[in-house]
Amino acid sequence: MAEIVLDKVTKRFRDGTEAVQEIDLTIADKEFLILVGPSGCGKSTTLNMIAGLEDISDGELRIDGDRVNERSPQDRNIAMVFQSYALYPHMTVRENMEFPLTIAKLDKATIKQKIDEAAEILELGPYLDRKPSDLSGGQRQRVAMGRAIVRKPKAFLMDEPLSNLDAKLRAQMRTSISRLQKSLGTTTVYVTHDQTEAMTLGDRIVVMRAGIVQQIGTPQDLYERPANLFVAGFIGSPTMNFLPGELVNSSIATAIGEIPISDRLRSGLSEHGPTGRDVIVGIRPEAFEDSRFVDDQTAFTFPHDIDIVESLGSAKLAYLDVDIDARAHEHFAEIAQESGAEDVFGSQQIVAQLDARSPVREGDSMEISFRPDDIQLFDPTDGTNLTEHD
């Protein structure tokens, strides 16, 4: 049980590139913290620095108040679950789980008791004498978890532990990891590139990009108040829609019409003020609705042709082609490239998630509504959120 503090922790390579830049982060005791971001964002490097598998170039890492930068992994009392599980192929399941305990020179009886306990929790009892090569993916994953929990470490570090499983198993294991973590109450740092995993598992999420922390917050925070374009685009599925807009008196002129500025947005704008009159408007697909199902008087409604409709069963996704001017498009493309999400930004398409009962069909023209207060405004020069600064 431990509190982990990263104090301006930096990872610099020999050629001078910084994989991680001055991370400040306090991970509370018992917390489940997620590091999320596209590949190459520095999340795994950060995890490896906490583990002691990679050196910290600058800054300080403290576990329970003690500086541990110079401590080797075996002196940090931290357990890790690897993406490949890293089960020792020459040992049985039991021997794999015993390994950290025999290294710690515990007596036989204690070891046996701890293994039995862990096997019970993870339902590994029948497999204890098998070799990893005789196990399914899910079982291997559980053995890896078992090896981590048997010695009751100060913290768990998990490096994309579910990414080698198929979708169904992944969802199952997600809930069991969450339950396990709650019941053990062990501080956990979990790395993933999957925003769904991040949103469902984490007490708090750290979004990283190119070695820099973009935002730290609860899943709800990140969803409702993304600090910048990158976080807004990364969190949420389907991805948030972005439209160039221009501030005109009390409304924002966009390709889908003049959206009125709500009180919340107005106060945000007066506080942070954009550098010019251009803004980027972000609207979540879930904010849209078929006007037929909306009786909110404040809703903003616009007519549009529907190009494609996808039915998800529980909802319908409608795709609208919009006319975005080339200059703004270029800017999007740039942001998109930097964030490694080309397919998301810069498309000239809006995705709207509509009620499943909506009778909309491809080629129809229909009216779509959303609450003007549900939108986010971003500064087009640096991508920061203009209305939701802390």
Next chain:
Amino acid sequence: MTGAQIRWSILNLVVVVYALVPVLWLLSLSLKDPSTFTDGKFIPREWTFDNYKNIFDVGEFTRPLINSIGIAIIATLIAIVLGVFAAYAIARLDFPGKNVMLGASLLIAMFPQVSLVTPLFEIERRLGLFNTWAGLIFPYVTFALPLTIYILASFFKEIPWELEKAAKMDGASPFQAFRKVIVPLAAPGVVTAAILAFIQCWNDFLFAISLTSTDRARTAPAAISFFTGASQFEDPTGSIAAAAVVITIPIVLFVLFFQRRIVSGLTSGAVKG
């Protein structure tokens, strides 16, 4: 059998004949009665084990055989131990000088041994190592090292990195991680490297005749070339053939039991390159 199977069987037979006939010829020669040596027949007319009895009775072969076994085993063990350390470092660790080490190994592997014979002869004479076991073990270890380092390094490289990280995270020191995780997984590679190193040491002739002068350290291949026969007037053909068969036995055993290992060991370096 299909036509294709028959065709392949014939080709296989050709290969088997190619590989075995010269060996069977020596075997046949060693079993021939000395009076029938000059009949030139491939199959002995009169069978006898006298040639084998002779080489062990006279004693000119026993001591060299012991020398061969002892020297080859000791050199192999040393080469394996040193090779495991170096190969692990080369495959796993990042340190300056690694490429120099690899380059030097390659250089030695390609080095003409005869170029070392002259200076080693002189150096060993001065140090009193000439005509001793140690005098042969040193060069054998040196020439077996490149082979063992390359084979072992390619085995070490195949062991996933994460296993070692996992061991560290499980509280193991680097040495514990090496001993408990890496070594057991590399065991097949170690066996392979050991067999090939042994064959190489067992095979050597040039060092053996250059750096020895008596039976004190002379190995079997060298001793054979000095055979004179049981008596001065006797033709050594039978003794040579019998001794040749005896020192071929370990090779045949290795080949029979470790065929896969030897093939994989010999080919690993070439593919990875």
Next chain:
Amino acid sequence: MSARPISDGKAAERRLGWWLCAPAALVMLIVAGWPILYSVLLSFQRFDLRFPDDKAWIGFDNYQAVLSSEYWWNAFGVTTFIMIVSVAIELVLGMILAIIMHRTLVGRGLVRTVVLIPYGIVTVVAAYGWRYAWTPGTGWLANLLDESTAPLTERPSAIAIIILAEVWKTTPFMALLLLAGLTVVPEELLRAASIDGASKWQSFVRITLPLIRPAILVALLFRMLDAFRIYDNIYVLTNGGQDTSSVSILTYHNLIGGLNLGIGSTMSVLIFLTVALIAFIFIKVLGTSTPGSDK
């Protein structure tokens, strides 16, 4: 606290790397590095063990003596001839053998096992087998010839037998290196080629050969360097008689027979330079990758 350029972990890794390599490096340095240097030094001296007091630095005199000696050039020519002819034959036979090992439908294990016998057998042993086989009277092969001939006593036939012994022993090694190349040629490519209408021979020449070029070059390099040091076979078959000395045999005779360390060392250095030149041509000119050596 100031930042450190190399942290403990990195420094420890470096130290561990050096320590682990040190013993092997030390042995190689003492047993190979120092003698190499020593032989270079000896090659510039007059040093004959029969006249140990007559030792002196004589510059390039030894080199001049060796390079103007017809024995040396004869041995050099014989060695080069044996190297080129035997490696050329081995390449063809080795390729056939590799294809048989790779493709055979039956008895793959058997084929792969028996070819290891020539590879593993002690060279001297095999050489005696060939010597007796070609000895008139004793040998089953000699008996196939005209009775009055003694093939090992005539230069052309003696060299041919040396090449035969060399080829028999080392073709399997060549074949294994080529087999390693063959196994990495994707089967799909060959299937695609046959669908594109290529015959087996065409797909071998146009697809397989270019793809295994690296393996061929490596095999050629290893075998040429190895063939240039040929010693054991010649020692047993002719011991250099009938002008069949290789450079290694000649060097050995100057050392053990002649006890002339200066001349012997000079020859050692020249052999080393030749081998280095061959390696250089393969690596720099032909672009052979330098892999793990196996021989």
